[in-house]
Structures are given as C-alpha cells and as structure tokens.
Amino acid sequence: MILVFADQRDGNLKKASKEAISEGKRLATSLSDSLGVVVLGSGAKGVVDEIKKYGADKVFVSETPDAYSPDLYAEGVAKIAKENDAKVVLFPGTSMCVDFAPRVSAKLEAGLVTDITATEVKDGKLVVKKPVYSGKAIATVDYKSDIAMATLRPNVFELAESNGAGEVVEFSVDGEAKAKAIKVELKEAGKVELTEASIIVSGGRGVKGPEYFQNELQQLADLLGAAVGASRAAVDAGWIDHSHQVGQTGKVVSPKVYMAFGISGAIQHLAGMGTSQYIIAVNKDPDAPIFNVASLGVVADLFKVVPALIEEIKKAK
Amino acid sequence: MNIMVFIKQVPDTETKIKIADDGKSIVEDGINWIVSPYDEFAIEEAVKTKENLGGEVTVVTMGPKRAESALRTALAMGCDKAIHLEDDAFEGADAYSTAKALAKVIEKHNPDLIFFGKQGVGNDNTQVGQLVAEMVGIGHIGTCIKLEIDGDTIRGEREIEGGRETVETKLPAIVTAQRGLNEPRYPNLRGIMKAKKKPLEKLTPADLGLSADEVGLAGAKTVYLSLELPPARQAGKKIEVEPEVAAKEIVEFLKNEAKVL
Structure with a gap:
C-alpha cells in the first residue's frame, strides 16, 4: 500500500494534503499498488468524502487524539503503516507533518526525505528529488530501508481527482500523549497561507x-x-x-x-x-x-x- | 539543570555551491564553516536557561575534525563543556544514522532539557531533533519561537499555518529552536579565551555502544544518488516605463502569461 497522511484541523483539509494524496495516487498507479489515506484528530470524519475524491482505496480515520500530539500522531500513522504493509508513506510538508513525520520514521526504522519536489519510479522503487543548500543544488535520493517516506513541498505537486474503492476504516489512537497542543491561536483567519x-x-x-x-x-x-x-x-x-x-x-x-x-x-x-x-x-x-x-x-x-x-x-x- | 545542546557545522549560507567530481557531494575547498544559524538560537536558549535556573550546558556535535571550531564557538557563547563525535565511521550519515548516535549521548548523560536547531542549513532535513526524541522515548516541542519552563513542565509556542499553537510536555524533553526564540549573543573576547580551556571530550561509535555499521553511511536509511545544480532561470522581459504603463504591463502579464486574472 501507498499510505498518505492527510493534515486537517477541525474539518479543514489542507490543500497540501490533497496534493500529497494526488501524488500518492500517481505512485500507486505506477507501482500497481493501492492507495490508503490516514486522517487523525477532531474533524477527521468530516473530510473523508473530500479525501475519496482524490482516489483513496481506503481511508483510515480516527477522531482521536482530539488535540495535536507529535508522539500520538506518529503512533497512529505508524500503526496503520505496519498493519497494512505500507511501502511508501507520504506527508504534505505542513508545519504539523514536518514536526511529527520524523517520529514515524524512527518508529518504522524507515528513511524519510523532507521537502521533496519530485518523485520517480526506478526499477520498481521510489527515488525522490529534494532541493538542498537552499535550492542551490538538487539531490536525487534513494532509500536503503524497506519503507520509503517523504514530506512533499506544498504547491509543487499537481492536484488530480480520480477514483478509488473508498472504503472507510475507523480506528482510534489511544494512550497518553508525551507532548500535546494545549492552545491554538489562528491570528490571521481568512488570510491566505x-x-x-x-x-x-x-x-x-x-x-x-x-x-x-x-x-x-x-x-x-x-x-x-x-x-x-x-x-x-x-x-x-x-x-x-x-x-x-x-x-x-x-x-x-x-x-x-x-x-x-x-x-x-x-x-x-x-x-x-x-x-x-x-x-x-x-x-x-x-x-x-x-x-x-x-x-x-x-x-x-x-x-x-x-x-x-x-x-x-x-x-x- | 542538566542541559544539552546539539549543533552542526555547515557551510556559510553565502557559499557558492560547486558539485564535486563524485557527482553527489559539494566541493569543500574554500568553504567558510559556521554554526548552523538555527543552532545559534538553540545555544542561546540553553545558556539563558542555565543563567536563569542554574546548572550546566554540554554542547555536542558530530562531524570531522574541523567541527571542533563550532564547539569552541558554543563554548565561547557560554556552554560549559563539549562532546565531539568524531570518527571516520560517522561519515556519510543521514538524519537517521545521525540521530541514532546522538540518542546514545542522551542515554549516557541523561540531560533534563535538550536543544537542537530546527534544521541544519544545507541538507535542510528538519528531522534530527524529532528523530532523537522518538528514539529516546521523550516528548518534543518543534520549531519553538517562545519557551516557558514551569518546574518539570515546559510549554513552547510554534508557528502553524495562519497562527500559533502552544505545545506542552514534561522534562526530560527536546526543544528545536526556530528564529524568533531569542537573539543569540556574540561571543566576546573573554568568552573566546575561556572557551580554549573548557573540556572537550571525543567519542567514537564504540564509546556509545554502537557498531560501525549502525552509524554514518552504513547506518543510513537514505543515500544521495546524485547532486545537480538547478536549471538556471532565464530573465524575461525588463521594462523601464512610466508607472501607469508599468501597471498595465503587469496586469497584461497576470492575465495572458500567468493566467491568474
């Protein structure tokens, strides 16, 4: 399975999440694999229909934990990745995912490449491109782990709606958070990010x-x-x-x-x-x-x- | 409080990048090496915390011999002692194998509060602090712009899309520093002189209980296949006209070229 994490807060699915799901679908097609999307936190159920539009075969949805917790979010994604034998795990490059994706990488003992701007399938394996030295050079990166992980630079990957089986699987993420968000202040509501x-x-x-x-x-x-x-x-x-x-x-x-x-x-x-x-x-x-x-x-x-x-x-x- | 700060030595941000003959690394000749800018915020916060609450700050880096000068800079800023993970086996590390070694340093020294810069400029991974937190099994506050310490609870503000969130965790914990957290001090002459006498310990993989194949390139989960310069951007049209005409040209461009109007 190609697994994509969808970043949403209070039922608002980020555009970068849709880009990541679209890219996940393209990879699933070229690797002849299925596409799973995992979405967590309060408001998660509200974005399931929108996720399905981008071709998810399975949507794993949990309304817990209610507040963002880097360690519990990592646990939720790692659990779904393991249970479904994910070969690729993608994240939108949002502030949340950049924060917790490395914890998933440690849990899965999988290589993570952040801020990628392109993907490529080479001999049936994922290879990614990432700007380094602040864009003064572009690295092509290969994985030595069984699972390949990446966060995607927002606004780079094209949105594409498509069809998928769209099966919804509910689960829950339990346990005590080591760290969690206790307050969110949206100062510039309505402003473009x-x-x-x-x-x-x-x-x-x-x-x-x-x-x-x-x-x-x-x-x-x-x-x-x-x-x-x-x-x-x-x-x-x-x-x-x-x-x-x-x-x-x-x-x-x-x-x-x-x-x-x-x-x-x-x-x-x-x-x-x-x-x-x-x-x-x-x-x-x-x-x-x-x-x-x-x-x-x-x-x-x-x-x-x-x-x-x-x-x-x-x-x- | 037992405080630890992890830093990385990186090429000066103004460095002109040249690709080496191997096609996957940069030419290091002539590079001016500096402490990664985000790590300066981490060092400042560590030293400031010590000044407020007492204790000791240990600065740690992994890197070749030259990285010693980054440690001396941190010592001159007020850190008390340094640890240098220096061994050929550490070379070619990615974020994962770097974190693997750094996590062992934490397990060995049991610090209460640990700082990282949010990313090392250069490879721009933005990963190591969080990886180490997971490997050690503690909480973290990422890309922190404001930190409050309240007994064994810490709260940090971080920027999110369109606002801020406050994350709370218990010590021991890792904080990764973002620009805005503080104003890093410049090392003064007295600090620089004192830094020369402060203890600097060297550690190898064996000292950390790791085998050579768990660190560096051997322990990495990702590897660079190639490194290329990006395609050069071509300059387009350049005009020098009256403001009203310029405004019309821009609108035409937005309409007909970019097609956003």
Missing part, C-alpha cells in the same frame, strides 16, 4: 516601513487573493512579522506568481522563492539581482507603480 498561496505579494527594504505592508501591499494582496511575503531585510527592520519571511531563514515558497516589490534579490531570498513559476519584480535599481530571475522586470519606483496597479486590477476585474 504563504506556503499554499498561488500568488504572493512580497516587499523588501525598498518598502521603507511597516505601514506600506499593512496598507497598500495588503490591499493589493486582497485584490489578487494573494498572501503577503517579505524579505529578511524588511523582517529584520521590524516592519512585518517573521512568519511572512521568504528565504533561507524564512519560508520556502513556490507560488504560481511571486511579485517582488523593492526586493534586491539577495541569494538567501532567491533560495526561498526560486521555484516560483513566474516572478514579477519592481525595483528602482536597474542592477538589482532580482532582475536576473524575473519573468517580468519593471525598473520603477514601487510607490508609484503599486497604486496604479491597484487601480488597473480593479478595472480588470
């Missing part, structure tokens, strides 16, 4: 202060259904929270469109957004390195371009 956004509006040193992030760039992002990103310089200056930082010491993103305003394009920033499909850069400095990677480069004052752009988009909609 950076790693899952298909468009990112990002600002750098050239933005010159916190107000422009909160007002103009946020307004532009809202119009486009985009998330707001920032360079390290803007975060270090205290203009915007670190959770918005894109780059080597921030988040790695691969949206369809990355719009960089007043970002010079330091190597550490390029490391975080270099796999974006399209890059649009607006910068006063014609020699800014960001122009070397931009699909559309605009040499101009961002403070003049952004308001004009907001008007143009309003007109276009």
